Structures are given as structure tokens and as C-alpha cells.
């Protein structure tokens with residue numbers, strides 16, 4: 058219980074700091090939302106009037122507190138550009154991004170864990186070397202570049218999907234997922250490589266531990282001591298890593314959504330930064346920060362389930 | 371009594387060692403059923419390597435093994451993997467020096483204690499648990515039921531070593547290899563563990579190869595002792611005889627090397 062309270066306090070502090078920094082950033086970067094709304098021909102009087110109307114002339118701290126008060130009540134403000142509530146904008150764009158993140162994470166886990174176990178338990182030195190080299194190469198290619206290759210290969214060459222023709226979830230959820238699989242794989246590939254490397258070295262590390270010798274002394278064959286003893290221990294650091302992955306996949310969607318023209322949070326964020334649509338950016342930044350904190354919290358809980366030494370702290 | 375284990379000209383050479391340096395250099399000894407043999411020697415003399423070769427835990431990729439190890443008349447050198455697996459934890463068990471690192475940190479003690487049963491028998495979960503509780507009681511752990519559900523980090527070193535012993539004896543092995551089982555424990559606990567091993571030896575007619583670098587600990591448990599130096603057996607015989615009249619300078623040094631506090635206790 059104490060632990061949960063501690064975590065919730067950490068979450069609140071993180072969100073306060075992050076939202077304040079985002080707020081601050083908007084004061085510092087050049088560009089004014091009014092010019093975007095009024096165009097470059099606007100007279101100074103018009104700009105001044107609009108600034109007054111939007112409340113941009115009040116001191117920054119006051120505006121931050123205003124925003125915070127609304128945010129706490131679940132009111133994220135109104136988009137400058139779209140003239141609709143940020144809540145409805147997010148409700149519109151969030152499902153696609155969540156779906157993309159979930160798909161990508163599931164692909165990462167489902168592919169990387171068996172592959173990592175395999176890579177950690179093969180005894181052949183040659184296979185081991187090949188795995189390391191492939192891993193190293195794949196790991197260092199950024200997701201957006203893989204996305205471009207995927208677009209070219211599967212979109213243009215093999216015509217498995219049409220890049221740019223995203224099918225909205227409401228229209229046809231199956232076609233939507235079929236489209237999202239490609240960006241999801243693009244984000245997943247480098248993540249898979251990293252997870253495999255991590256799990257492999259974790260297994261090799263565990264295989265050298267004394268308790269493995271004990272397990273062998275009881276007549277466990279290789280498969281038995283791997284699956285009954287080694288893998289559970291080896292997964293402990295990997296779980297934390299996967300949680301970080303889940304956070305990074307979410308942020309990774311921002312760029313991938315550009316590559317595959319998916320109307321999710323990422324595209325909204327980038328266009329909103331361009332138009333200085335401050336309420337939208339602020340809400341998304343806080344959302345992402347909250348996501349990262351929550352995911353790490355979840356990793357802690359799972360680690361406590363897997364590792365009894367982490368309990369009762 | 372019939373001969374349980376007979377080792378002849380055992381030679382072990384690690385590939386990464388100097389060509390003339392054998393970790394175990396042509397040793398021979400035997401253990402009868404229900405017998406206790408002490409194996410002493412300074413650090414690096416080859417005691418652990420010898421024990422590991424007896425239970426098939428020596429990595430054959432790292433070392434060459436030659437000579438003969440007859441267990442119940444069957445050859446273990448170059449025998450099949452299946453035969454070794456069938457002996458490990460069933461006929462031959464091991465207790466290691468560091469109880470904490472020798473246990474799987476994320477597995478309940480009870481499951482580790484009954485593991486040899488899981489591997490070697492078709493007993494049901496409940497039957498295994500009943501046997502594990504009995505083994506824990508035999509190893510003189512208070513509250514077996516409670517210990518069964520604990521994790522290694524929740525027990526003291528002495529308790530853990532008792533649990534390790536429980537795990538080793540659960541399948542009634544013919545031979546227990548005890549590789550410095552008391553070295554990591556403090557002196558009073560050491561004495562208790564020695565007493566426990568003696569009791570288990572007498573009650574179950576279980577032979578023990580007891581490894582130690584401490585001749586005085588060996589004296590508390592064993593009648594027969596073999597002294598090892600740089601991979602060779604330099605002296606073998608009755609413990610008290612060797613204490614009274616050590617033939618080798620090396621053995622004299624081993625006897626002298628013991629702190630006086632322990633001498634008084636033994």
C-alpha cells in the first residue's frame with residue numbers, strides 16, 4: 058500500500074514537472090499561435106485583440122495554473138487550429154496510436170522472447186556469431202528507415218498494402234489492423250533485435266550461476282534446467298527492458314505515423330507543434346509522460362511477481 | 371561391506387591449463403557402501419574437480435578426463451549422458467559450499483528440495499510435498515511446512531544448507547558428495563551440520579565423500595581421510611593415525627594451519 062502511494066506521488070510530481078517544462082518551452086520557442094490563425098497579413102491591432110481574447114497576455118505562471126486547474130478537472134482546453142475541444146481530438150486520434158503501439162509491442166514480445174531463448178541456448182558457436190552480427194546490424198537501423206524499406210518492399214514491390222491509404226478503424230477494423238501491421242513491424246524490428254540481445258546475454262549469464270550446477274546435479278537435462286530454472290531468472294532484467302520498450306514504442310509511433318501517413322497522436326502532435334497549437338501539444342506531452350511512468354510502474358509490479366527478492370520492500 | 375565407488379588413475383586436464391599441469395593427476399581411491407571418506411588439501415589442489423567428475427558435472431568440453439570411475443561396478447568415464455542423468459540426484463547427490471548461490475533465488479525452497487523426485491519419480495505433487503516435508507524434518511529444520519514455502523533469501527545460511535542437505539537426501543542416494551558444506555558457515559553451525567551428516571550416514575547407510583581444506587573438521591566426521599596436493603594424493607589412511615603421525619610435511623602444515631580456536635572446539 059505504502060508502495061502504491063509512493064508511486065502515485067511520483068506520477069503526480071513527474072506530470073507536474075513535465076507539463077510545466079512543456080509550458081515553458083512554448084514561451085521560449087519563436088512563433089505565435091495568432092499569426093497562424095490570422096495569417097501574415099494581420100494588423101497589429103487584430104493580433105493584440107486575439108491575444109487578449111486567447112488570454113495570452115496574462116503572466117505565464119497564472120496561465121499555467123489555469124491550465125492545470127482545467128486539466129485536473131479533465132478539461133484539456135480547446136485547440137487553436139481545429140476550434141474543437143482537445144478531448145474530442147484525442148478521443149479521435151488516440152485509438153489508432155494505442156492500437157499501433159499494442160500491435161508493435163505484441164509483435165516484439167512474441168518474436169523476441171522465443172528468439173532470445175533460442176539465441177541464448179544454442180550451443181553452436183557459429184550460429185551464435187551469426188546471431189550477434191545480424192542483431193547488431195538490425196539494432197542500429199532506425200525504425201523510420203525500416204518503415205521506408207517496408208513501404209517500398211511490401212507496399213510498392215509486393216503490393217501487400219497501399220502506403221498512404223490508411224483505413225480508419227470505424228470503416229473496417231480488419232483492414233485497419235492489416236494496414237497497421239506494417240508500421241508496427243517497422244517499429245518492432247529494432248526492438249526485437251535489442252530484446253534478443255538482452256535475453257541472450259541474460260541467459261548466458263544465468264547459465265554460469267551456481268544454482269544451475271545444483272539443478273544439473275539433480276539430474277535435470279539441459280531442456281529441464283533451462284525452462285525450470287534459467288529462463289525465469291533471465292527474464293527479470295528483460296521485463297524492465299520490455300517496459301521501457303513499451304514506452305519507447307509509443308514515442309516511436311510519432312515518426313512512424315509520418316512515414317505511413319497514419320492519422321494518430323504522432324501526426325497530430327507534429328502538426329500542432331507546427332501551428333503552435335499549444336493546448337493540443339501540452340495534452341499530448343503530458344499523456345506520453347504519464348504513459349512512461351505508468352509503464353515503469355507496471356514493470357515494477359511484474360518484477361515483484363517474478364522475483365521474490367523484490368517483494369516486501 | 372561392498373565397494374560403492376572405485377577410482378583408478380583418474381586424470382583431469384583442463385584445455386586452458388599448461389600442458390604439464392593436471393588439475394587431477396592420476397589419483398586412486400575407493401569408498402565402500404555407508405563409508406565416509408574425507409578429502410582434504412589446500413585451495414586449488416583439485417578436490418572440487420575430483421568431486422565434479424564423480425557426478426558428471428565436469429564440463430567435458432573444457433577438460434580431458436581419463437582413468438576409471440566405477441560406481442556400483444559401472445564405468446562413469448565416457449559413459450552415456452543418459453546414464454549420468456539417471457544417477458544424478460538419484461544415486462549420487464551433491465551439497466555445495468555456498469548454500470545461497472547454490473539455490474535458485476526465484477524458486478520456493480520446497481520445490482527445490484523435492485526436485486530430484488520430480489526428475490526421477492512419477493510421484494504426484496502431494497506425495498512429493500509430503501516427502502519434502504519429511505526430508506526437511508530429517509535435516510532438522512524447525513517448521514518444515516513454513517520453510518517449504520519460503521524463498522532462499524528469507525533463510526539464514528545454516529538453514530539453507532540444511533535445506534540443501536534435505537534436497538540431496540530426499541531420493542535416498544547411495545553417495546553424497548559434500549564439497550566444503552560447512553566452510554561458508556560459522557563454527558557452531560558447522561558442528562551441527564557435521565552432526566547431521568553423521569546421523570544421515572548412519573540412518574540411511576549413505577556413503578559420503580566429505581571435502582574440506584580443514585583437517586580438524588574432517589576429524590569430527592570421518593575415520594578415513596585422503597590428502598591431496600597439486601592434483602595428487604599424497605597420503606591416505608586413518609584420520610587419527612594421520613594426526614598423530616603425519617608422513618608428509620604438507621600434511622603437517624595442513625594440521626598446523628588450523629586456527630587454535632577451532633582446534634579447541636574439535
Ligand SMILES: Nc1ncnc2c1ncn2[C@@H]1O[C@H](COP(=O)(O)OP(=O)(O)OP(=O)(O)O)[C@@H](O)[C@H]1O
Pocket residue numbers: 384386387393411412413414415416417418419420432583
Ligand atoms: N573450469 C576450469 N578451467 C580451468 N581450470 C580449472 C577449472 N576449474 C578448476 N580448474 C583448476 O583446477 C585446479 C583444481 O581446482 P579445484 O577447484 O578442484 O580446487 P579445490 O581443491 O577445490 O580448491 P578450493 O579449496 O579452493 O575449493 C586449480 O588449479 C584450478 O585452477
Ligand SMILES: [Mg+2]
Pocket residue numbers: 417418419549
Ligand atoms: Mg573446491
